[in-house]
């Protein structure tokens with residue numbers, strides 16, 4: 001089901017690379033439609049300065065039971081693994097192991113953007129629960145949109161990474177520390193789903 005992974009280096013240091021065709025187009029489309037229909041996509045609100053703003057996309061948080069995290073005083077529990085997502089996590093693990101990384105993904109944030117207006121603002125995935133130098137792997141399904149990166153110290157210009165249907169993007173150690181990323185609004189795009197695999201350090 002998984003094609004040969006020919007990694008394309010986007011940055012050497014910190015390591016940022018992409019594998020086009022990680023999922024064959026037909027498999028990627030089938031997975032997209034399964035996820036569309038099988039998951040209960042949520043649009044939670046975040047509070048900012050005492051006001052609640054619904055996030056400009058939908059999401060599902062999935063993983064092992066111990067992969068919970070605290071956010072604004074709440075404990076977020078992951079949903080149980082959907083079998084096809086668990087299977088995909090296993091294949092992503094294998095692909096990364098072949099590249100010399102030792103991932104221990106125990107959770108995934110699934111994002112669903114209904115159109116080009118839905119988006120994710122500038123951020124780094126650097127919550128303490130993700131550890132010191134997180135390794136994050138993202139599968140993209142559906143409409144091809146660029147993920148924009150910028151250096152925190154502005155040492156070099158910002159750049160786009162296109163994320164084709166079925167591709168795998170890997171953000172290695174140091175990417176969250178040195179760069180931020182965003183999925184900016186873009187006209188004329190259809191539905192896109194991303195799955196960002198992470199390792200959450202359990203809270204006891």
Ligand SMILES: O=C(O)CCC(=O)C(=O)O
Nearest residue numbers: 109111125147183194196
């Ligand atoms: O949808 C994307 O590709 C970006 C997702 C992302 O940055 C995240 O889940 O933290």
Ligand SMILES: [Fe+2]
Nearest residue numbers: 123124125181
């Ligand atoms: Fe992110």
